[in-house]
Amino acid sequence: MSEKLIFELSKEGRCGFSLPEIDVPTKESLIPDKYKRDSEPSLPEVSEVDVVRHFTKLSLLNYHVDFGFYPLGSCTMKYNPKINEKLSRLSGFTAVHPHQLEETVQGSLQLMYELGELLCEIAGLDEITLQPAAGAHGELTGVMIIRVYHKKKGHSRSKILIPDSSHGTNPASVTLSGYKTVQIKSDENGLVDLVELKKAMDEDVAGMMLTNPNTLGLFETNVVEICNIVHEKGGLMYMDGANLNALCGISRPGDVGFDIVHFNLHKTFSTPHGGGGPGSGPLGVKKELAQFLPLPLVRKDNGKYSLVYDRKDSIGKIHSFFGNFGVMVKAYAYLRMMGEEGLKEMSECAILNANYIKKSLENLYFLPYTQHCMHECVFSGRNQKEKGIRALDIAKRLLDFGVHAPTIYFPLIVPEALMIEPTETESKESCDQFIDAMIKIAKEPTDVVKGAPHSTVVKRLDEVKAAKDLKVKY
Numbered sequence: 001m002s003e004k005l006i007f008e009l010s011k012e013g014r015c016g017f018s019l020p021e022i023d024v025p026t027k028e029s030l031i032p033d034k035y036k037r038d039s040e041p042s043l044p045e046v047s048e049v050d051v052v053r054h055f056t057k058l059s060l061l062n063y064h065v066d067f068g069f070y071p072l073g074s075c076t077m078k079y080n081p082k083i084n085e086k087l088s089r090l091s092g093f094t095a096v097h098p099h100q101l102e103e104t105v106q107g108s109l110q111l112m113y114e115l116g117e118l119l120c121e122i123a124g125l126d127e128i129t130l131q132p133a134a135g136a137h138g139e140l141t142g143v144m145i146i147r148v149y150h151k152k153k154g155h156s157r158s159k160i161l162i163p164d165s166s167h168g169t170n171p172a173s174v175t176l177s178g179y180k181t182v183q184i185k186s187d188e189n190g191l192v193d194l195v196e197l198k199k200a201m202d203e204d205v206a207g208m209m210l211t212n213p214n215t216l217g218l219f220e221t222n223v224v225e226i227c228n229i230v231h232e233k234g235g236l237m238y239m240d241g242a243n244l245n246a247l248c249g250i251s252r253p254g255d256v257g258f259d260i261v262h263f264n265l266h267k268t269f270s271t272p273h274g275g276g277g278p279g280s281g282p283l284g285v286k287k288e289l290a291q292f293l294p295l296p297l298v299r300k301d302n303g304k305y306s307l308v309y310d311r312k313d314s315i316g317k318i319h320s321f322f323g324n325f326g327v328m329v330k331a332y333a334y335l336r337m338m339g340e341e342g343l344k345e346m347s348e349c350a351i352l353n354a355n356y357i358k359k360s361l362e363n364l365y366f367l368p369y370t371q372h373c374m375h376e377c378v379f380s381g382r383n384q385k386e387k388g389i390r391a392l393d394i395a396k397r398l399l400d401f402g403v404h405a406p407t408i409y410f411p412l413i414v415p416e417a418l419m420i421e422p423t424e425t426e427s428k429e430s431c432d433q434f435i436d437a438m439i440k441i442a443k444e445p446t447d448v449v450k451g452a453p454h455s456t457v458v459k460r461l462d463e464v465k466a467a468k469d470l471k472v473k474y
């Protein structure tokens with residue numbers, strides 16, 4: 001099945017609606033001539049049925065988590081219960097306006113307040129802002145807070161430490177905030193090299209951004225010592241908490257020594273993502289940093305909720321109004337439904353699934369780091385490369401088995417990386433289906449794998465051309 005562009009379906013004069021002739025006098029346009037376009041817009045002329053069939057066909061070409069297994073490492077593409085969507089559409093939440101008086105939106109304020117409390121409890125932190133719209137936005141907010149913290153103390157520091165296994169958004173946030181990134185090498189176990197860290201840590205370092213578990217899916221076993229090394233020289237510890245579905249109910253970042261943590265509600269806490277929809281990247285901090293959080297914050301006094309605007313050290317607003325409220329409703333509903341035990345089980349299942357896949361494939365695919373993993377595992381396509389098969393070929397071949405490709409070529413420190421995150425919502429059967437496909441691929445002749453995908457509507461695309469010769473206009 002293929003589908004033309006909607007412009008190619010256009011037939012002159014065809015129309016998707018019919019209206020009666022106007023039977024009242026028309027008025028001169030109120031729009032001044034200088035604001036009017038010179039020519040008619042070039043829009044496709046199609047009937048209603050053309051439009052409906054066109055978009056239905058396009059939707060069937062799309063792969064999504066409601067369709068099948070989606071092991072995209074570092075992305076947590078898990079299944080999200082539909083009930084949360086329904087709850088976020090309740091008119092009590094959708095028919096309020098951010099400018100309404102506080103006493104008329106007590107329920108919404110309560111939801112934000114309690115969501116913040118729950119997230120602080122999960123991460124062992126004291127206060128939180130729900131404003132950031134994504135993980136990267138939370139990072140930027142966090143690094144801005146690191147900057148004002150040092151400024152307030154009268155220091156001017158210029159560097160932030162980041163391990164070489166980090167997510168690309170970390171150095172980007174650091175650079176955007178005007179700091180220099182100093183990369184810390186990983187040791188032979190894929191963890192932060194403490195000797196390197198000690199060498200790099202000095203009084204010009206404002207802090208360190210660390211992902212835990214790191215992007216190799218490994219728990220930073222020396223995390224307490226890492227925090228101590230950075231704190232001793234006056235730096236702050238930032239944890240990239242995008243991968244929190246590995247830790248809930250197991251380890252709290254605030255307890256091991258982190259000062260600032262961002263959450264990805266659209267990964268861990270049940271908002272679907274990947275389609276470019278709204279996200280949410282709340283940022284929690286320890287008490288000493290709470291004065292710098294963006295405003296407003298929600299306060300609770302004698303059972304009444306109100307908005308706090310009176311903190312003179314705040315870094316200011318980083319999103320209009322309060323952030324993406326609908327996402328908060330979904331996260332809140334999810335947390336309340338899961339409860340303490342449920343959340344812990346979520347993390348345990350995420351870890352179990354990843355280790356099951358790791359163990360099942362370790363004889364066929366090279367494992368650069370062999371220790372127990374957390375919510376994801378990273379293989380290298382090194383063995384396959386000797387036969388001329390690249391990680392990209394394996395990813396493409398998986399499409400023929402009805403599986404979404406995993407993350408490839410990331411993290412950068414693993415050559416031919418295949419980064420697999422099954423997530424906790426997958427059953428043993430769907431993990432097995434993936435494992436079987438990977439075993440079959442490992443045993444297939446080179447040309448079959450290199451020629452993949454064979455069964456998809458669109459075969460292998462010229463990705464260089466797609467990037468260099470971008471055609472966005474018909």
Ligand SMILES: *Cc1c(COP(=O)(O)O)cnc(C)c1O
Pocket residue numbers: 074075134135136137167169211215240242243264279281
């Ligand atoms: C996804 C992710 C981010 C960025 O989150 P966005 O919401 O996409 O901006 C940052 N760090 C890690 C480790 C991630 O997995």
